Every structure is written in C-alpha cells, then in structure tokens.
Amino acid sequence: MTQDAGDRNGPRTISRRGLITAMGAAGAALLTPGLARGQTPQPMAPPSVITTPPREFGPKAAPNVYFTDPDVLTVDPSFNGLRQPNAPIQRLWTGALWSEGPAWNSQGRYLVWSDIPNNRQLRWLEDNGHVSVFRTPSNNSNGNTFDFQGRQLSCEHLMRRVVRYENDGAATIIADRYNGKRLNSPNDVVPHPDGSYWFTDPPYGGQLYEGAPDAAGGPSNQGGRLKPRLGQPPEIGTAVRELPTSVYRVDPSGRVDLVIPEGQVPDPNGLCFSPDYKRLYVVSTGKGPGDTGPGGKGEIFVFDVTGDNKVANGKVFSACMVDGVKCGPDGVRCDVDGNVWASSNAGRSVGYSGVTIWNPAGQLIGRIRLPEICGNVCFGGPKRNRLFMAASQSLYAVFTGTQGAAPG
Numbered sequence: 517m518t519q520d521a522g523d524r525n526g527p528r529t530i531s532r533r534g535l536i537t538a539m540g541a542a543g544a545a546l547l548t549p550g551l552a553r554g555q556t557p558q559p560m561a562p563p564s565v566i567t568t569p570p571r572e573f574g575p576k577a578a579p580n581v582y583f584t585d586p587d588v589l590t591v592d593p594s595f596n597g598l599r600q601p602n603a604p605i606q607r608l609w610t611g612a613l614w615s616e617g618p619a620w621n622s623q624g625r626y627l628v629w630s631d632i633p634n635n636r637q638l639r640w641l642e643d644n645g646h647v648s649v650f651r652t653p654s655n656n657s658n659g660n661t662f663d664f665q666g667r668q669l670s671c672e673h674l675m676r677r678v679v680r681y682e683n684d685g686a687a688t689i690i691a692d693r694y695n696g697k698r699l700n701s702p703n704d705v706v707p708h709p710d711g712s713y714w715f716t717d718p719p720y721g722g723q724l725y726e727g728a729p730d731a732a733g734g735p736s737n738q739g740g741r742l743k744p745r746l747g748q749p750p751e752i753g754t755a756v757r758e759l760p761t762s763v764y765r766v767d768p769s770g771r772v773d774l775v776i777p778e779g780q781v782p783d784p785n786g787l788c789f790s791p792d793y794k795r796l797y798v799v800s801t802g803k804g805p806g807d808t809g810p811g812g813k814g815e816i817f818v819f820d821v822t823g824d825n826k827v828a829n830g831k832v833f834s835a836c837m838v839d840g841v842k843c844g845p846d847g848v849r850c851d852v853d854g855n856v857w858a859s860s861n862a863g864r865s866v867g868y869s870g871v872t873i874w875n876p877a878g879q880l881i882g883r884i885r886l887p888e889i890c891g892n893v894c895f896g897g898p899k900r901n902r903l904f905m906a907a908s909q910s911l912y913a914v915f916t917g918t919q920g921a922a923p924g
Contacts, residue, residue: 677692798817
C-alpha cells in the first residue's frame with residue numbers, strides 16, 4: 517500500500533516511474549551546476565568554430581550529429597535551398613603550408629590543388645580519400661582548373677606563365693608574355709566555351725615564399741638584397757616585373773589580349789563567369805610585391821561580357837563586409853543559379869573566414885565558417901554538388917543543394 521504523503525512517520529513506497537524521474541532531475545542538476553531551483557535547463561549550443569572550446573575538425577573529432585551543420589549559416593531564406601541540411605563540413609586532409617587552386621577532374625574523379633610554398637600539387641581521390649603528391653615541382657603553381665576537353669590549366673608563379681597539361685602529359689605554354697613583356701605571376705584562370713582562356717596577373721608570386729622576387733633593381737627587389745637564384749633552377753632569378761596588374765584573354769589562336777587594366781581592377785585575383793557567360797566576376801585583393809599604387813581593397817567586381825570578347829559596365833559587385841568585418845575575397849565560383857561563392861580571409865576575426873555566398877544582385881545570403889583562412893573554392897564530385905575549400909593548411913568539403921556552373 518502506498519502511504520499518504522502527509523504521514524511522515526511511516527515508510528514511503530515510491531513508484532518506479534517516480535524513482536526514474538527523481539534520478540533524472542538529480543542528474544540534470546549535477547550537469548547544470550549554476551542552475552537555480554525552478555529554472556528550466558537550456559540546451560547546449562552545438563560545437564562550432566566560435567564556441568569555447570571550438571569544434572574539432574580532425575580525424576578523431578566526434579561526428580556531427582546535428583541535422584544542420586552549425587557552421588553553415590543562412591543569412592537570407594533564399595540560401596536554405598542551396599544548403600544541404602544533413603551534410604557536415606569535413607576536413608579531408610591537412611598538412612600543407614598554403615592551399616590554393618582546387619580543381620575537380622570529372623573523368624578521374626579526383627581533386628587537384630596547389631600547396632604553393634611547398635612547390636607541389638596534391639591530389640585527393642574520391643573513392644578512398646587518399647591524398648598524394650600529384651606534381652612536384654609545380655613551379656609554385658597557384659590557380660588550377662580543367663577546360664572543356666578535360667585538360668588541366670595551371671598558373672605558375674615561379675615561371676610567370678599559364679600552362680596546359682595535354683592528355684598525353686605534355687605541357688603547353690598558353691601565355692607567358694604580353695606585348696613582348698614577361699607576365700607578373702598569373703594567379704587564376706578560367707576556360708570559356710569559345711576555346712579561350714581568361715586569367716588574372718597580379719604580382720603575388722614576386723616573393724620568396726610563393727615564387728621568386730625580381731632580379732636586383734626590379735620593383736620587388738629594388739635594393740638588391742634578396743638573391744632570387746638561391747635554391748632555384750638556372751633560368752630563375754633574372755626576370756623583373758615589367759607590367760601592371762591586369763586581366764587577360766588568350767584567344768584560341770594563341771593571341772593574348774588585355775581585357776581589364778589595373779586602373780579598373782587593381783591586383784586582380786580570383787575570377788569566374790556567370791552560368792550564361794554574360795558576366796565576369798573578378799576579385800581585387802591587397803597590395804602586392806612591387807606595387808607602387810595602393811592595391812586592391814578586397815572587393816568583387818562584375819563586368820558585362822560583350823560579343824566582341826571584351827567587357828563593359830564594370831562596377832563593384834560586393835565590398836565583402838559582413839557584420840562590419842572585412843571578409844576579404846580570393847577565389848570565386850558561380851553555381852547554376854548565378855550565386856557567387858567566394859572564399860573569405862577575415863584575418864583574426866574568428867568566425868568570419870571561410871566562404872561567403874552572394875546572390876546575383878550582390879546580396880549576402882549565406883556563409884560557411886572555417887577555422888582557417890580560405891584561399892579558394894571549387895565545385896566537384898560526380899554530381900558537381902560538393903564544395904571543396906582550400907584553406908590555409910587544409911582541404912575541406914561540404915555537400916550543397918546546388919551544382920557548380922562550370923567544369924573544374
């Protein structure tokens with residue numbers, strides 16, 4: 517018989533359900549030491565880039581058990597259809613010095629990217645996640661992509677040129693000069709369906725860490741204190757910067773044309789076309805080696821592509837400011853709806869480095885937070901619905917609800 521609760525002298529009989537409830541309440545009190553009596557326990561925030569302690573991305577990290585990844589953020593409801601709710605951000609590999617230029621090979625089902633200071637290209641295999649050295653030396657390559665024939669294009673800082681690797685393994689120099697003058701250090705390249713290649717030529721390879729400075733007296737080595745030939749092949753170390761920073765187009769005939777001068781986009785970096793190839797997006801980044809002007813401001817510009825293979829109506833697409841923080845862009849890619857996915861370098865502003873996503877009108881609609889500065893991005897995977905992010909020392913990926921607009 518269960519004794520009345522008011523009878524305090526006799527024995528009490530507690531039901532099994534009551535016992536379990538009491539034990540649960542006691543456990544909750546132990547797990548929430550600062551909880552006042554009668555206060556409702558609040559759910560803990562999932563670990564993320566900005567929590568303390570921060571989220572772990574390494575191979576021994578706990579699985580992400582949340583239906584929506586806490587570091588994939590919707591800024592505008594239109595982004596909800598672009599994110600994949602049950603897909604976590606994954607760190608696929610780490611061990612580089614500065615990761616750049618991810619490019620997806622659809623035939624081989626692998627990703628290639630550059631580790632610029634280590635003078636190598638790396639390859640990640642989709643079937644087993646294995647990473648190996650793909651090409652070394654890579655001539656301090658930066659941007660990579662694959663053209664419509666499946667051939668790899670690479671921008672080489674050290675050799676100041678753009679090369680194409682043919683299907684038989686031979687290398688073809690696509691561009692190394694304009695009007696007889698050596699290029700600075702090509703950075704990113706994209707193919708066009710008409711067979712042309714468009715590339716940017718900032719000066720960032722004119723430094724020891726990512727290429728080679730000018731010979732003594734050149735803009736990036738005016739005092740001649742640096743010895744650019746140390747540790748380099750015999751042909752390296754004699755070039756000096758001769759050109760302003762610009763965007764070029766390589767015609768199928770091999771002719772190199774200037775399409776965007778430095779005055780319109782200083783220090784051009786990443787670039788991509790809209791899905792219909794009627795717009796060209798170009799990133800302008802900060803002052804580089806040998807620059808005499810102020811350099812870029814960390815903005816994305818957009819141009820109309822005209823029928824005569826030129827551009828017009830250039831304007832700032834985005835200043836890349838988020839919550840008052842400069843999320844400096846670098847590499848960019850468009851999805852099939854024309855949204856722009858831009859890598860973000862927010863310096864020491866934790867929680868703002870990663871990727872920013874902008875709709876075709878230049879409105880911020882989403883963000884991806886990474887624990888490292890992101891240098892470049894590309895879409896890949898068999899369905900081209902996986903975003904690969906080359907970020908500082910690592911390679912990250914996340915599945916999306918959309919697809920990349922272009923190969924590579």
